[in-house]
């Protein structure tokens with residue numbers, strides 16, 4: 401396709417590309433925060449959707465829309481497709497879970513309480529490390545999920561994480577200080593906060 405100004409798909413491609421850059425900026429912010437990575441690329445997104453071709457990118461898919469990847473990525477397939485380790489997966493999952501706990505409302509709805517319990521149960525069935533999933537099932541059996549409030553759920557999760565830590569010979573974390581380690585996501589106008597009930601009846 402060429403850069404035809406009359407192309408009716410052009411606004412869509414531009415929006416998708418803006419979205420892609422936005423996601424990558426937040427992703428890089430996160431990585432930067434944790435590993436002092438250099439600042440995010442501003443004009444060279446990991447993937448870009450164009451209605452035209454460029455000499456600096458290689459198409460990796462053909463069709464009505466061409467998806468381009470930077471040469472550095474398309475020439476280095478091994479790196480791009482390298483599987484994550486059990487440790488990397490574990491760190492990413494704990495980050496997700498503790499961040500969820502940090503944002504879990506003080507007064508969760510009945511549905512939110514049900515959802516976190518279900519989420520933990522799903523981990524015991526679908527976590528992509530069977531040994532870990534089986535182990536977590538035992539952890540949950542001995543320590544049923546407590547999700548009546550933010551404080552209760554974040555302490556419970558910290559305790560469950562410590563049970564896993566102990567079994568792996570790792571240091572345990574004092575759970576009364578868990579809020580100092582994990583906070584809410586840094587979103588403008590608290591746009592990432594989960595909403596809970598403002599009243600205490602009904603649960």
Ligand SMILES: Cc1cc2nc3c(=O)[nH]c(=O)nc-3n(C[C@H](O)[C@H](O)[C@H](O)COP(=O)(O)OP(=O)(O)OC[C@H]3O[C@@H](n4cnc5c(N)ncnc54)[C@H](O)[C@@H]3O)c2cc1C
Nearest residue numbers: 487490491493494531532535536558559561562564573578
């Ligand atoms: C549900 C689940 C079950 C797992 N089961 C197994 C298993 O059976 N066998 C196995 O080999 N691996 C398992 N893992 C992976 C393992 O727990 C670690 O994630 C992995 O070994 C990497 O450890 P890490 O030392 O980098 O820190 P992680 O344990 O991944 O912790 C990440 C960060 O969380 C913080 N943290 C540590 N403990 C706590 C706590 N109690 N409360 C709050 N924050 C804390 C620390 O800052 C730490 O750097 C499991 C992971 C998950 C999510």
